[in-house]
Amino acid sequence: MLVELGVRRDDIRKGTDNWLQCRCPLAAWTHGKGRDTHPSFTVSIQPAKTSFYNCFGCSPSPATTMSLIHRVWLVTGQDPHEAARIVGRHEIFKDGSRKEALLDEPEYEEHPDPLPDFVLARYPHLAGSRTDAAYEVIRYLVGRGVKLDTIRRYGVLYDPESVGIVFPYTNPMGDIFGLTVRLVAEKRHFYVTPELAGHPDIEFPSVKDSGAWFGLNLLDQTRPIFLVEGEIDAMRMSSLGIRNTVASGGTSITAEQVSEIRGLVVYLGFDTDEGGDRAVRKVGRMLRDHCELYVLDWSRHGKDPGNLPNRAALVRVLTKRITFDEYLDL
Numbered sequence: 286m287l288v289e290l291g292v293r294r295d296d297i298r299k300g301t302d303n304w305l306q307c308r309c310p311l312a313a314w315t316h317g318k319g320r321d322t323h324p325s326f327t328v329s330i331q332p333a334k335t336s337f338y339n340c341f342g343c344s345p346s347p348a349t350t351m352s353l354i355h356r357v358w359l360v361t362g363q364d365p366h367e368a369a370r371i372v373g374r375h376e377i378f379k380d381g382s383r384k385e386a387l388l389d390e391p392e393y394e395e396h397p398d399p400l401p402d403f404v405l406a407r408y409p410h411l412a413g414s415r416t417d418a419a420y421e422v423i424r425y426l427v428g429r430g431v432k433l434d435t436i437r438r439y440g441v442l443y444d445p446e447s448v449g450i451v452f453p454y455t456n457p458m459g460d461i462f463g464l465t466v467r468l469v470a471e472k473r474h475f476y477v478t479p480e481l482a483g484h485p486d487i488e489f490p491s492v493k494d495s496g497a498w499f500g501l502n503l504l505d506q507t508r509p510i511f512l513v514e515g516e517i518d519a520m521r522m523s524s525l526g527i528r529n530t531v532a533s534g535g536t537s538i539t540a541e542q543v544s545e546i547r548g549l550v551v552y553l554g555f556d557t558d559e560g561g562d563r564a565v566r567k568v569g570r571m572l573r574d575h576c577e578l579y580v581l582d583w584s585r586h587g588k589d590p591g592n593l594p595n596r597a598a599l600v601r602v603l604t605k606r607i608t609f610d611e612y613l614d615l
Contacts, residue, residue, distance in 0.1 A: 315343035397490035399460035412437035459502035463492030496541035578609035
């Protein structure tokens with residue numbers, strides 16, 4: 286497992302009582318100098334019990350080796366699949382079982398390519414544009430309580446021809462896999478298709494199957510994460526100070542999208558309506574074993590965070606959060 290996490294085999298030292306010591310495999314991300322000068326990482330191997338690890342440089346307390354796998358995924362953004370397979374093969378968990386499912390996982394499929402640059406060139410960045418269409422779009426968003434800095438931060442685009450807001454859906458690296466448009470003059474919201482983009486001869490990737498979210502490239506997985514439906518909902522939350530917010534673009538949320546949410550504390554802030562309820566239940570069941578999970582109720586101010594009048598209203602909603610299990614009991 287340690288070798289699969291990047292530890293050199295000759296750097297691993299065996300101590301007494303099944304203890305191993307080595308340099309921390311997360312030092313580049315979690316240690317102040319980016320390296321573990323004096324090896325501070327230890328693993329306690331328990332053949333008939335749950336094994337634990339600890340790092341005196343970046344771990345506040347001992348934790349299970351499976352939680353180490355999750356932490357590597359969380360901190361580095363890399364998938365330690367082989368290390369997870371080794372843990373699943375040899376580790377005995379608290380319930381006396383082994384996570385054999387880890388051994389049976391199929392090989393991951395490669396994600397499709399993002400949208401090509403010649404498609405994106407049709408839609409300029411909204412921030413910094415000085416056309417009449419850009420000013421009209423900006424006035425609309427500011428009227429919805431979205432700050433200019435938030436527009437810039439989320440990389441919002443616009444369509445000069447239709448006077449529409451164009452929202453990019455990205456992976457964690459910022460590659461754009463899809464675009465949705467909201468027209469300012471009328472309440473219409475739709476995906477950009479090859480035909481609309483003027484390239485009917487090419488195929489666009491599936492936003493949902495690629496795991497993309499609006500704002501995913503901005504997400505800090507080490508902090509509480511807020512999931513909402515609409516792009517303007519996410520930008521309103523960010524404008525009110527909750528910057529770690531991403532939008533799914535609707536309630537048909539896929540397992541590929543949920544797999545990109547790796548935080549240890551997650552708030553489900555989908556619309557307070559029938560569709561939002563389905564999304565809460567679906568996403569909640571996929572996440573409940575991996576994080577602390579809370580549900581937010583917007584009903585006092587409409588059906589979504591886009592209708593929040595001010596930060597005080599947001600604080601009241603957050604204060605009245607309930608756990609996912611409590612939500613299921615309602």
